[in-house]
Amino acid sequence: MKKVLIILLAATFGMAGNAMAFHDGGVANCEGCHTMHNSQDGAQNAVNGAGTIGNGPSKFLTKGSDPSSTCLNCHKGTPGGYHILTDGTGYAVTKSPGGDFFWLKSTTHYTGEHGFNSMADNHGHNVIAADYSLGQDGTLTTGPSDGTKAYAAADLGCNSCHDPHGKVGTGTGATRENSFAIEGSGSKNAELQGVSAGNYVLLGDAGYDGGQQATWGTTFDAAAPIAQTNRKLQTTDHADYLSGMSEWCANCHTGFAQATADVTGGSLTGLTGGTAHTHPAGAGATLTNVADFYNKYQATGEFAASAADSYDILVPFERASGTAADLDTASTTGPAATDQVMCLSCHHAHASGFNNIGRWDFEASLLAESPIFITANGGLGEAAGKAAYYDMLDSSDAGVWVSGYNAEQRSLCNKCHLQD
Secondary structure, eight states: OHHHHHHHHHHHHHHHHTTSOTTTTSSOOGGGTBOSSSOBTTBOOSGGGOOOSSSGGGTTOBSSSSHHHHHHHHHBSSSSSSOOBOOOGGGOOOOOSSOOGGGGGOOEEEOSTTOEEEOGGGSBOOOOBGGGTBOOOSSOSBOSSSSSOOOBGGGOOHHHHBOTTOOOSSSTTOOOTTOBSSBGGGTBOGGGGTSSOBOGGGBOOTTOOTTTOTTTOOOOOSOOOEEEOOOOOTTTOOOEEEEOHHHHHTTTSTTTOOOEEEEETTEEEEEESSSSOOOOOSTTOBOTTHHHHHHHOOBTTBOOOOGGGOOOTTSOOBOTTSOGGGOOTTOOOOOOTTOBOOGGGTBOSSBOSSGGGBSSOTTOSBGGGOGGGOOGGGOOOHHHHHHHTTTSOOTTOTTOOGGGOOTTOBOTTHHHHOOO
């Protein structure tokens, strides 16, 4: 009788788990992404009738014609927590930590003074999703790196970075006992709490094969970063990072992440760890006295912020001075001297409205004059600019500058470097 009761309780809790988010607690249900026979109630099961026969990019019987299309079957839609490809109508795009892949379809040709081109395929990682008209990078054949690793642009997909099955560990294909892909809907790395292993937003762990792309022929060296997000729009909340983000990016972008920096007098100097002249990022790239600059800077010519309320969602950092328990997606507190700059301090991970996946327009003297704001001569207009700046900047209404920005706001590099 006791055995029967235990079985019934287990079944009850098992059914209760079905109400959780799709990826919660480990790999999702297999039929969410795969189809055994491409048939459901007498109709084709795969989106767009995608060929799921056992060869080619959909050899794994996926419901999309390639891995990214399979992901976007759920992750495309109106702006919301887990949608990462929206149609941009009225420039209502998802303001997620990674950015919206919509920008991969948006080119800005500004033909005014000095001219300006912001090509669509320079706006983000060009994941290939044939069912949703996302194609290979038209310029780069491999991901930018120092040549020691070269991920082919023709292979790039969501599964290049995200492990759809949530495997964790240090060996190829390893799965740790008691591991969870995502801890609750917060996507918080379960390892943060010293419990079991888990990957932040399903990012591939050390040993991950980058989506089984034979042309790459290598695996990830660095483990998934430690961070937390609750999927809310980043205008009201934000991802909070602890450590490992830059090292993880360097799994593919070798030569970019530099581990050591000496920060003096407001300038990042003494760069070591590589021959490329790249901005320091990652472990050892501590902010030191720059943290004080960050905490005082509010906007161009304005120094009214304090550490308690200086956090800027367009210029995040790693809270390396704290612990996992200190991560807080609603925190407004700025950095400590031992916190770190990271790749995502300046770039989004998926896509943005600017060249080089910038969080802001690196090529504009005044942010309000970013060509994206200009409707004439090939610009996209005010709504597009506001969306690209996550509603933190509105160039047409100088009387209402959200988050303390003003009409003369210059590059957000100044949040750390104080050159204006």
